[in-house]
Amino acid sequence: MRVLFCVDGSEGADRALTRGVAWLKNASIEAVVLHVIPEVDDRLRHYERLHEEELREIERLFGGEGHGLEVAVRARERLKQLGIEADRKVRQGDPATEILAEVREGGYDLVILGSDATGAAAEPHLGSVAEQVARDAVTSVLIVRARLGG
């Protein structure tokens, strides 16, 4: 079964990863972790342009693997601890749009993602990304919620 784990560095995404693996314990999984780097805020982009060289210098100095890749690398390590080898992918843009594009292009059987938004019990609502992916994905979607997924 080809499974796409969507991560963003948040607690919700970590929980989805762990829960997802636990629930799929006996399945043979071909896993991919995907981190979508959101479009950078205009004001940050403006200041980054002003100090582009110095910020690159900091990244070089600390030996960073590049923005965003870090999250995917961490998630892959976590999956490895849980006994699953995974590929890693990084895309940039609107998270929901990019996850849906990856699902379309990658031929996945299942998408797993977390949702920190809980809402009232009587009127549950998902985070906007989870909601859009659940609605529009061409494959099955497992959403691990903060309250219900525990």
Added chain:
Amino acid sequence: MSVPAVLAISVFLATYVAIGMEKINRTIVSMSGAILLLILGILSLKEALTTYVHWETVGLLFGMFTIIAVLSEAGFFTYMALVVAKKLDYNPYRILVVFPLVTGFLAAFMDSITVMLFFATLTYELSRLLKFDAIPVVVAEVCLANIGGSSTLVGDPPNVILGLMLGFSFNDFVIHNGPTAVVASLGAIAVAYLQCRKRLVLGGTVDRQALVAMDPARGIKDARLFKLGLGGFLVAIFFLVIHAWVEHTLHIPLTAPLAPLIPAFFILILGGNKTEDILRKIDYDVLLFFIGLFVVVGGLEKTGSIKGLADLIANVFRHQDLALLSTLMWFSAVSSAIVDNVPFALSMAYVIKGIAGQVGVPALSLMVWAVSLGTDIGGNGTPIGASANVVAYAAMEKHGHRIGWPRWMWLAIPQTLVALFICNLGLALKLWLKFF
């Protein structure tokens, strides 16, 4: 109300709302508002540029931006963070307490956006190697940068506006807002420590060796520029401290804007082949944003719209000094958490000037401290409350640490409330001691 007054208020409100919505670049919004006022004939171009654009503010900001651009180009912020982290023995708990104090100190003299752009990035890099949660540290850094910014004339753009438009010097801010800001900073950092001490350190292998082997001097990109920038910065601060005395005693026109402009121009002259790089790093957008806003708010002043509001406030709070000061501070704080604090401070400069001209109201200086503290610190509450917040929030998101509004507010609001209560007490104490 006259037709020009209605038009001026409409343009101001439209500009304010458009800046708050952040759909269009705020510089374009403020310049559009200014041009609209000129087209409507509320102000003439000559009047706008000579009477309402406060060139002293623009000059001071240009001077400070130039010096900060040199420091950032030279690697000052990286060097500073590495030196401090080494002194703290790379201990995450010490970093949680001391890094925000450092950003608060730096932001008292520098533009807090640049300080936070670098410190958010550097904190993230340190957290990656030392395996601690960078988010509470960065949020505390932003809170203290905004609190620290309230302590001097050059710490935050609202202070530059309030100070220069209403005639308060660098030393006035240091003497009156400085002690309050120091106590507020200590209160805020105590809250940050209590909030996060149990969840700061994450699991995993700590890569301490890489850091211990890292010489902080490696952060310096250009040693000559580093010395030039640091020298220029210290001269600017020295000039800011002595400018009022020099002007009044020696009758030499060393005004506040000239204090950073003189070293800034020396740096540009001595910068050699780096001068062009330095000039490219100056945030001209912000300067244009200010120029446009001066015209937009100038339209309100010219048509007498602000006077009506000032009269109303003075009538409601006559002979209730503490109530007026507290209201000004808390109203400024809440407004700044929701909308950009620059147009707010600019409008309030005219409003409190109008109030001060009436009988039975507190001294203008007390109202300046109240608005300044509220405007600078209130912005902490939300990720969009100040430009430094936006930049730090987005920088963390870019590095894969999505903070989210709920977590930001959970961390920042208690720190902000404690800081504001301390400021409110400070104002009451000043009123009681008649020290203003």
